[in-house]
Amino acid sequence: MRISPMNLMTSFQRLFRPNKPQKELYLSLLLSHSYVGACAWSMDVDGTLQVTAVESKKLEKNTWENRIEIADGLIEKLSEHAGTDAIHQVVFGLSQEMLTPSGDIEKGVKIELKKMSTMLDLTPVGFVNIDTAVVFQIKHDEGVPPSVILLHVEEHAMLMSLYRVGTCVGTRTIQKTEFVVEDVETAIKSFSDIEVLPSRILLFGDDTINLETIQSQLLTHQWPNRVNFLHYPKIDVMSMEDVAKAVALAGASELARAMGIDIEDNEEELSEAKSRSAGETVVAQTPPPSEEKELSPESTIEEFITEEQSKEVKDVVEEIDEAFDKDTDSERLEEIEITPADANVVSVSPEVLGFGKKQKIRIQLPKFPKIPNMPKIPIHGIALPFGIIGMFTVVLLGFLYYLLPKVTITIGVMPQIITKEKAITISTTATVVDGEKFIVPGKKQEKSISGEKTLPVTGKKRIGDPARGTVTLYNKTTTTKLLKKGTIIDYKSLEFTLDSDVSVASASESIGSITFGTTPAIVTAIAIGEEGNVGVNSEFSVKGYDTSVLIARNSQSFAGGKSRETTVVSRADYDALIKALTDELVVKAKEELSQGVVGGEKLIVY
Structure with missing residues (x-):
């Protein structure tokens, strides 16, 4: 076949400047006992999250009928923002109270999620613990796994989660009373096995005014004197919009892995994240390594990505649909024994939402003729072998520098305050310090001060x-x-x-x-x-x-x-006058006595 230079140029333009396909919209639905939040988002071909709109509303009643009604209204608003009704694939963000201690969805909640998905025409992709998504968002923004105390504030309770280096150490449920600060302090003190607590507290929920009120109360508390903080903790509020985006980010990150997009996290980080997410399973099985696909001159990179992405998403949706459709009889829903194999919504980690391991895109470009070897030019009068050896050494060192594995280790030192008390004796007869008997030489000074003071009587x-x-x-x-x-x-x-x-x-x-x-x-x-x-x-x-x-x-x-x-002069007037005059005279006596202190002497007043 004859290929003209013009056809070859057109092929390369189509290969490296493809047309953008229509982005698919996803939905993150946040569910708790007091509010419902929703976020519409999409992904670029490189896995970058693009948030379209965020909506939230407080529950009128703590019932699933009310949740479904509010979720329907929020999805309708998101559709108006996005200009389309094609929002069906959903990632659920669930509060801690809807999950079991092992991280699975409660049986009753799982049944209600199935009803919600059916009534709202949604296709579940997976779910994530809201607390875990918030921690993943902080790690994404700051670059390191955070140590933080999360306080999820709802209408009648507060859910506390303590994370150390991105790992959940424990959770506590706090019933809300008028003594919010004392309740929070008691919950923090219950983590008795933690020697040094994270000096960071993050509040989030749907009621911004209530969050700011609690924040102001916590900021006025003497935390270092009451709880084992190294220093006064940083207390921030995370908006409902940012929480919804955090759930969306967790879903987008793992959906990108499932679709084979090369994301920033390496395999070691992925493995570490999985090991930290105890009790959390993945949504879709890891696809086998795909064979290299050769593109024709008319093919484009984006067409290749779109094809691979469609295949992966189809696998994910089919697996979730299969789990949801195992029992359609409403009378048999209560008899279902929920296991990880047939769960209708599978538990995920924010760092490993489970849509599959990352798969790098492999593209085989057209082969070009081999460039012929250039003739050697003889060089006389120069020590050529030594020059070649030096050049080879430089190239080898550069090659080794870029290929040899490197690791950056950050060592964090956690200071510990040690307090020790010891009784010492100050002796007026000693002349030198006795370190064994703890005797310090000293001298006694006395000062007589008189004064007068007038106070009004009451x-x-x-x-x-x-x-x-x-x-x-x-x-x-x-x-x-x-x-x-x-x-x-x-x-x-x-x-x-x-x-x-x-x-x-x-x-x-x-x-x-x-x-x-x-x-x-x-x-x-x-x-x-x-x-x-x-x-x-x-x-x-x-x-x-x-x-x-x-x-x-x-x-x-x-x-x-x-x-x-x-x-007349009362007893209280008399006592107040004596105290005020005594304080003034003591201060005056200290000032006069301190003038007689010289060298390394220290003044002790008793």
């Missing part, structure tokens, strides 16, 4: 005069009654005392009647104040006697009772 006291008056005592018995000075007579709640001893004559009997014995007496109120000014004709009882024996009445009103409130 004490209150009531002062005044008691009321006084004259009463007539009535003796209703036939025997004389002797009342001592200080005897109390009562009028309602007021009490008065006799100013002197009083003898009350006995009653006398006449024909058909009794005349009470009477004696006047002066009384004084016990309490000061106007209340003691009793009105005329008031009847009093005598303490210790029944009213059928003795009573008293006044024929004139009592007078002289008055009171007022004045400011």
